[in-house]
Amino acid sequence: MTADSPDTAPDPHKEEGRLMFAGECSFIKGAVHLDGVPATAGVEIAFAGRSNVGKSSLVNALTGRKTLAKVSNTPGRTQELNFFQIGPKLTLVDMPGYGFAAAPEAKVNAWTRLIRRYLRSRPQLGRVYVLIDSRHGIKNTDEPILDLLDASAVSYQVVLTKVDQLKAAELEARKDEVRTALSRRPAAYPEILATSSREGEGLAELKSAIARLVSELPSA
Template identity: 75%
Template structure:
């Protein structure tokens, strides 16, 4: 466990999480319309975040596959709902980034509508992991997404990215600030996870959280 994670007893789901993401992993399909969504199966989780927050890097880091999700320096490159099958129990969805995107406004609105409709109408969706740049914490562009998730009663958990970019001692301050900001939000899961796709920090804890979620839904 990294020095910026809370000191706790060993999580029994750490090994289950490791095994979950060590198995088969494959791309199912990309969807730009609701009628293109794949059939629902098992537990489904989704990753949301501002453009260029590191969603694709995190998906690649979780699965240990460098090119499973495309990584780009161009914000807004992910323009569809990308579905991945992880083992036999989990479907992972990489959603289009919100906020700034290098695309026409009409297309950004279309992506946003697709995402919101997906979140409101997917019974197998167990949790949304909302990625926040750990260097900056929650920003005003994140709040409408959290508001929407609260209103739709979709469970979500904050995952702070780019932990390796912070100075020593800044992690606890950032964690405390985010936890305070979400404590009164009805659909927010209270635990916040700090991660670094580059260094691998926090990924075992995130895998364990996902494995625990699957066990709870089984």
């Protein structure tokens, strides 16, 4: 194997991703209606996932800030689209959790409509990162958002969370299972990322993937 082999070549976006998330990060606003969504510059990415899958924890872990995104043990606490500015080129959106939520059905339905309209009206949205609890894999409650992303032709990538709670063999089996489930979905990005907000595992790889996306897409 030579020094130029792809297996040993350094990731050109790893340092770029580190610097991107080590810089200035700030909360822009939360929006409960589409007309309240802010105008943003650069590339926009969004995090989606079942209630309590760890979206807010991952936002905080990526930015190294413990309270940038509010974390709650109560499923469904994130009730709006929360926008964060990550440096000059990236906006990160924390979407309302789907599935079980400690809220009235009417409010849950309103969140669902908001997500649908947001996905279909955001040309600067580069990718949605769909967080899946590695302990459980893709569940029935995940299928509607995957269907919506496919129907909307919005690129998405699965990020497994809480991988510190699995053994190595279990994690590889879960990756294979998820990869098979996504193989027939047209908008799914094939690479699966594995993370642990608590242990920091996989965060550098996720930052690098986001930095690569930002470098490849034209800024709005």
